Amino acid sequence: MTSNRQIQIVAMPEDKLGPEHFRLEEAEMPSPGPNEVLCRTLYLSLDPANRAWMQGATYRSALQAGQVMAGFTLAEVVESNHTGFSPGDLVEGDGGWQEYFVQPGKRLNKRPRREPITHLMSALGITGRTAHYGMAGIGQPEPGETVVVSAAAGATGSVAGQIAKLKGARVVGIAGGAEKCRRLVADFGFDAAIDYKNDNLFQALKEKCPDGIDLYFDNVGGQTLEAALFRMNLHGRIICCGVVSQYDTANPAPGPRGVPGLLVTKRLTMRGFLVGDNPDMVATADRELATWVDDGSIVVAEDVVDGLENAPAGLIGLLAGENFGKRMVKVA
Amino acid sequence: MTSNRQIQIVAMPEDKLGPEHFRLEEAEMPSPGPNEVLCRTLYLSLDPANRAWMQGATYRSALQAGQVMAGFTLAEVVESNHTGFSPGDLVEGDGGWQEYFVQPGKRLNKRPRREPITHLMSALGITGRTAHYGMAGIGQPEPGETVVVSAAAGATGSVAGQIAKLKGARVVGIAGGAEKCRRLVADFGFDAAIDYKNDNLFQALKEKCPDGIDLYFDNVGGQTLEAALFRMNLHGRIICCGVVSQYDTANPAPGPRGVPGLLVTKRLTMRGFLVGDNPDMVATADRELATWVDDGSIVVAEDVVDGLENAPAGLIGLLAGENFGKRMVKVA
Numbered sequence: 001m002t003s004n005r006q007i008q009i010v011a012m013p014e015d016k017l018g019p020e021h022f023r024l025e026e027a028e029m030p031s032p033g034p035n036e037v038l039c040r041t042l043y044l045s046l047d048p049a050n051r052a053w054m055q056g057a058t059y060r061s062a063l064q065a066g067q068v069m070a071g072f073t074l075a076e077v078v079e080s081n082h083t084g085f086s087p088g089d090l091v092e093g094d095g096g097w098q099e100y101f102v103q104p105g106k107r108l109n110k111r112p113r114r115e116p117i118t119h120l121m122s123a124l125g126i127t128g129r130t131a132h133y134g135m136a137g138i139g140q141p142e143p144g145e146t147v148v149v150s151a152a153a154g155a156t157g158s159v160a161g162q163i164a165k166l167k168g169a170r171v172v173g174i175a176g177g178a179e180k181c182r183r184l185v186a187d188f189g190f191d192a193a194i195d196y197k198n199d200n201l202f203q204a205l206k207e208k209c210p211d212g213i214d215l216y217f218d219n220v221g222g223q224t225l226e227a228a229l230f231r232m233n234l235h236g237r238i239i240c241c242g243v244v245s246q247y248d249t250a251n252p253a254p255g256p257r258g259v260p261g262l263l264v265t266k267r268l269t270m271r272g273f274l275v276g277d278n279p280d281m282v283a284t285a286d287r288e289l290a291t292w293v294d295d296g297s298i299v300v301a302e303d304v305v306d307g308l309e310n311a312p313a314g315l316i317g318l319l320a321g322e323n324f325g326k327r328m329v330k331v332a
Numbered sequence: 333m334t335s336n337r338q339i340q341i342v343a344m345p346e347d348k349l350g351p352e353h354f355r356l357e358e359a360e361m362p363s364p365g366p367n368e369v370l371c372r373t374l375y376l377s378l379d380p381a382n383r384a385w386m387q388g389a390t391y392r393s394a395l396q397a398g399q400v401m402a403g404f405t406l407a408e409v410v411e412s413n414h415t416g417f418s419p420g421d422l423v424e425g426d427g428g429w430q431e432y433f434v435q436p437g438k439r440l441n442k443r444p445r446r447e448p449i450t451h452l453m454s455a456l457g458i459t460g461r462t463a464h465y466g467m468a469g470i471g472q473p474e475p476g477e478t479v480v481v482s483a484a485a486g487a488t489g490s491v492a493g494q495i496a497k498l499k500g501a502r503v504v505g506i507a508g509g510a511e512k513c514r515r516l517v518a519d520f521g522f523d524a525a526i527d528y529k530n531d532n533l534f535q536a537l538k539e540k541c542p543d544g545i546d547l548y549f550d551n552v553g554g555q556t557l558e559a560a561l562f563r564m565n566l567h568g569r570i571i572c573c574g575v576v577s578q579y580d581t582a583n584p585a586p587g588p589r590g591v592p593g594l595l596v597t598k599r600l601t602m603r604g605f606l607v608g609d610n611p612d613m614v615a616t617a618d619r620e621l622a623t624w625v626d627d628g629s630i631v632v633a634e635d636v637v638d639g640l641e642n643a644p645a646g647l648i649g650l651l652a653g654e655n656f657g658k659r660m661v662k663v664a
Binding site: 058059218221225226238240241242243246252254255256257258259260261262263264265266267268269270271272273274277 | 390391550553557558570572573574575578584586587588589590591592593594595596597598599600601602603604605606609
């Protein structure tokens with residue numbers, strides 16, 4: 001236990017992210033200072049946002065070459081100099097792509113153990129909470145409304161769509177490929193699915209949303225957002241959760257046509273959010289999501305990559321859309 | 333009184349609007365049917381929206397060649413078959429570019445006379461109400477917030493900015509040309525002005541909004557919206573009132589960069605609105621605006637074109653930004 005394997009950023013991607021941007025290194029085991037906690041990473045979350053952090057400053061400072069790659073982790077306390085934590089505690093935090101990390105106790109969040117533990121990284125983790133805050137907290141779908149979710153086979157979209165179904169909405173998911181679309185309906189109970197790789201989006205939205213769109217939960221931006229804008233109903237709401245179509249490129253597309261023209265003529269509201277902004281909502285989300293997962297109202301889809309050394313390929317594949325459900329790396 | 337001069341649309345503009353798209357015709361005096369009212373147009377409102385109606389369906393059906401050009405009017409009742417109206421009543425309605433028009437009584441709105449009557453077309457008319465609903469009703473600026481208004485020398489922007497000042501905000505206006513910018517500060521009491529024709533927008537917004545932008549009241553869209561997006565503060569609000577930069581062209585620009593990326597990272601809200609959606613707000617607006625105009629809290633700027641035959645040139649000039657304040661046509 002004297003060495004700490006970690007994945008460092010070799011160079012920032014100029015265009016698409018590749019394996020050449022990462023290297024596996026052996027570093028010294030870190031040691032906790034006053035009020036700090038040493039943690040052992042169990043699972044590492046892979047998220048499109050990881051790539052966005054490499055593009056520039058977002059809600060966190062831009063990542064830089066030479067740093068350990070950043071990532072959200074589920075971990076176990078090994079040694080604690082903080083009164084709030086003891087060895088063996090399960091915690092989540094911004095640990096990065098490494099086997100062990102040290103954080104101040106105030107930046108860690110204790111979580112009760114449950115089986116399977118992976119649910120704490122998927123439906124009960126940051127993506128599930130994001131889906132809950134965005135859909136139940138902000139979007140607030142009403143029974144009978146038509147809700148469209150993009151990246152609907154992903155970690156956030158799959159939960160967001162199922163929450164909209166629980167609220168009585170008619171839910172249409174957008175995903176890439178026939179198999180994902182089949183599973184949106186079969187596994188998650190969506191009312192319809194659109195394959196953005198093979199369908200004409202404008203035409204498909206017209207067919208699958210004959211009454212227009214009341215609420216669009218957008219994980220992708222770009223052309224998908226543009227197509228949805230043209231199909232929105234009067235007074236429709238667009239929840240801006242992510243922009244995955246624009247993360248893995250040096251040349252982000254211009255904004256969607258219809259902004260702001262269609263916002264005016266259709267009186268639309270577009271709202272961006274980050275789950276961390278509202279701790280009260282997180283508590284509500286954790287309680288409701290656990291109930292829904294336990295009683296089977298929400299089906300959890302997970303895509304677990306084994307081994308820290310496979311995290312780069314896992315993220316590259318995630319950006320190419322190869323995952324179904326929440327992708328994470330089993331580190332220990 | 334047997335002939336009715338009117339301006340008809342000859343052909344829809346393919347690109348920029350020009351005098352060749354209109355013709356002056358003499359039509360027969362219309363006659364009111366059951367529950368209809370014959371009105372004599374006193375003032376005709378010229379608005380950027382007139383041009384938007386020629387681009388396609390908006391919140392009204394697209395205009396078509398051969399029709400009388402559409403426009404909002406202040407008029408006097410000549411003959412009434414509706415119990416709610418009597419000859420001599422002052423009314424506002426969708427009368428179009430003509431000396432006389434007939435409308436069902438239910439589509440007319442009676443207004444109390446006041447001096448000068450033109451105020452009923454400017455600060456107390458549709459643009460003033462739009463400014464009130466958008467700024468006071470939706471934007472709700474707080475004391476000390478930084479508010480930016482585009483097309484700030486226009487009919488809506490000039491009132492919206494002054495309302496934000498009344499609410500205690502620091503107000504920065506964007507307009508075209510040094511003289512307009514001078515008057516934003518001198519006439520309307522704005523804290524600063526930016527000349528979009530001569531200043532670098534990104535740089536100027538940085539200088540004039542050192543604490544960022546909390547609320548952006550957008551009348552123009554396009555590059556101005558894009559520049560504002562990059563200067564917005566966390567949790568900022570963007571009120572989408574109009575898109576004048578994109579109306580007079582066959583090739584609308586793509587949407588602004590930063591949509592939806594900056595909406596997510598900065599947790600912004602963009603909201604479009606139309607004043608007609610909320611009759612309760614209109615009543616509040618009429619009451620508050622009249623008070624503010626009467627006590628001098630709001631300075632009214634008007635730009636009156638004389639004669640129906642000059643309406644086409646008046647609208648073409650408005651789209652080129654030659655007006656200061658509310659442009660209208662004195663018809664009778």
